[in-house]
Amino acid sequence: MLFMRRSHSVLPGFGLALGFTLAYLSLLVLIPLSAAFARTFTISWEAFLAHVTAPRVVASLQLSFGAALAAAAVNAVFGLLVAWVLVRYRFPGRRVVDALVDLPFALPTAVAGIALTAIYAGNGWLGEPLLALTGVKVAFTPLGVFVALTFIGLPFVVRTVQPVLEDLEKELEEAAQSLGATPAQTFSRVILPTVMPALLTGFALAFARAVGEYGSVIFIAGNMPLVSEIAPLIIIAKLEQYDYAGATSVAVVMLVASFLLLLLVNLLQWWSRRYAENRD
């Protein structure tokens, strides 16, 4: 049964703690979120479908999910690398770097957006040489969306993988090496399987955070309909036309997607913990 205790425990406070948790969760999160659903249900199913399958909406959802996926993938690869470097090597300024990794989490997204746009615009510090050398434009293209989403998703993979790498027993690697495994083999057969659950979690967190991102993206995206317009901006644009039902329709699609994604991550973690426990 949902939220019913399975086994008796001597510990006190289950009813109080769970009751408070559910009440607080309902008041602050579930009931307000249900307002979005309720507003959507004021329109018919056909109208809902018409809203969410309009070309601009589909394009924006594709961009939001696609760019978030790409940014999370890049963060998975480089985040793993950063975590590895921070855990395994000593170099000057390591602690500073370690502390700074969390910065995108704490910096207001609007500030991040403005700073990134200034840097990656055609006349910016990085945008100008990039344009001159490769002809690639970053700001005001879908690539700009990707850059902003990479920035805000950066801490998540590093922070989930780091503790696992710290716990990783070096003996295992050394044993593998002394048995004649190449570094590549050691990495793919020993290290990667161990960090995989954490890596996937970090990836999913970075993805979940990036899908809904608004503040940093609108400055750098260029916001061209069908090209570089993200889904949260569509919601705003619909609100500007006083189309609340249309706005909440898109919001509901995003909410359901986020929920399913997070549920998948949590089931994955639960499954991997159980797997690890059974193996012990």
Add this chain to the structure above:
Amino acid sequence: MASIASSAPLVRATARRRPVAWVPIVLVGVALAYLSLFLFVPLFAVFFEALRKGWGVYLAAIREPDAWSAVKLTLLAAAIAVPLNLVFGVAAAWAIAKFDFGGKSLLITLIDLPFSVSPVISGLIYVLMFGLQGWFGPWLAEHELKVVFAVPGIVLATVFVTFPFVARELIPLMQAQGREEEEAAVLLGANAWQLLWRVTLPNVKWGLLYGVILCNARAMGEFGAVSVVSGHVRGYTNTLPLHIEILYNEYNFAAAFACASLLALLALVTLVLKTAVESRQAREQRP
């Protein structure tokens, strides 16, 4: 772990045997290049732009009354949101980590949900609830109560976006610690309060602090959700991130970045605190 000797080479592997010396250098180099592109350069740009017109402009921007009222509102919102989510985090973690019940994954997912909800939606839902056209709007208006476009709305939005952080920090920690210690305490006659104050909280204090720090950092920096419920009344319902946007829109770039650097500094202080907490924690865990 190996300590850094004074004659240590620039980059040194801590593993005892590392056959290829260039691998660490390349890896560190690539990692730093990646971080530079996405992290260091933007951070540097904030401070560079803030000080471009000199210290005078910088200080004037920070001392401006509207900036001050924005700082105060930001601190107030964080001061309410963080303790609320702290109490919630402890309760949720206690229920989830110390007991077995059905639907745990679902509950954790629901707690996580605010993390991945677009900030635009987070603000919108409170407008749908408490706005004049919303569910409780007319009732609130009749009783002269204001929620959205006033401080309570800003606090609510802040609570929403920082909702999961303390709980998410505590749940895995308390799960890993198991329940033996608490069970022993109960058998020895401890009551619920003693259990909480003497056994559970001391065990998780560093995780708790880390959660609070994350929660606070996010609370002060939130932009999108607060923007929807604020009403942008200058000197009145503007938080610091919103004030920055306003300055930017007034072409007052130096002042905008000056205030931004204030938030970046706040973030940096937070991160230094966090690092201190972590090293403290690591030292305590070592026997």
Add this chain to the structure above:
Amino acid sequence: MIHRTLSRLAFAVAALAATPALAEVTLLNVSYDPTRELYQDYNKAFAAHWEAKTKEKVTIRQSHGGAGKQARAVIDGLEADVVTLALAYDIDAIAEKAKLLPADWQKRLPHNSAPYTSTIIFLVRKGNPRGIRDWDDLVRAGVSVITPNPKTSGGARWNYLAAWGYALRKYGSEAKARDFIAALYRNVAVLDSGARGSTTTFVERGIGDVLISWENEAYLALKELGPGKFEIVTPSLSILAEPPVTVVDRNVDKKGTRKVAEAYLQYWYTPQAQEIAARNYYRPIDPKVAAKFEKQFAKVSLFGIDEVFGGWQKAQKAHFADGGTFDQLYQPGKK
């Protein structure tokens, strides 16, 4: 003893609560983005005027943002005493959706309740390297245009309608106007969500050959951001933009601020206030003040939104609603 202290305390509290209402009133003016500087000046002038006249101190709080967003905030309960927005459509929405003011609000003040006007012009880079003189130059191949998104920005809708009106008059048919608009928006490089964002993109980021902009915004940008780096080009024909102002009846009646709120808006129609508008590059409606500032504004023939589009309600529905003309014409994926 206790009783006396209590009653004294109660008196003090009552006095505290009552004092501000007597000696000081606060108005909230909810406005759109480009009027920040204008209302900074105007609020100062009005506060001085009101204090001299009635001995009452008035503080005016300002809220600025995209016009649609601001109107929505008022609909959802932001207690504005007056709204001063970019287009009548947004105030119509407040009247229609929240019934906070009567539907015929626009008749309450002279000149369609628009005490200052503006128009849509071009900002180009120094020396006008692409030789932009009129709307036709904006649809030439290779010219990069900056304008905000009409879906999210009131100013952008004026830009769009100005171009449409020009094409309609010059080429004589709706079909040709559609082609013109389609070609124009094919040249748009960045579609920011607001007018200020577009100006920043053009001026600070160096993107685009021409910025379509409010006249007052262009002059302000010229003054604030790059004297000597940009030039203003006035097209042969443009739209008469009338940003309207009005009192929000339900809010002022609730707060008891109707008198001062109405006086606040009526003050716009005095010569002093008209000069403030002109100094902030808005076109004054007072003919005397207009004559005084004649040199500041380029001569341009203007058409009104009512004569070409039949008013804002119709224009909004036909052009900017989902599936409207803008959505049909603006398809950057297909060329």
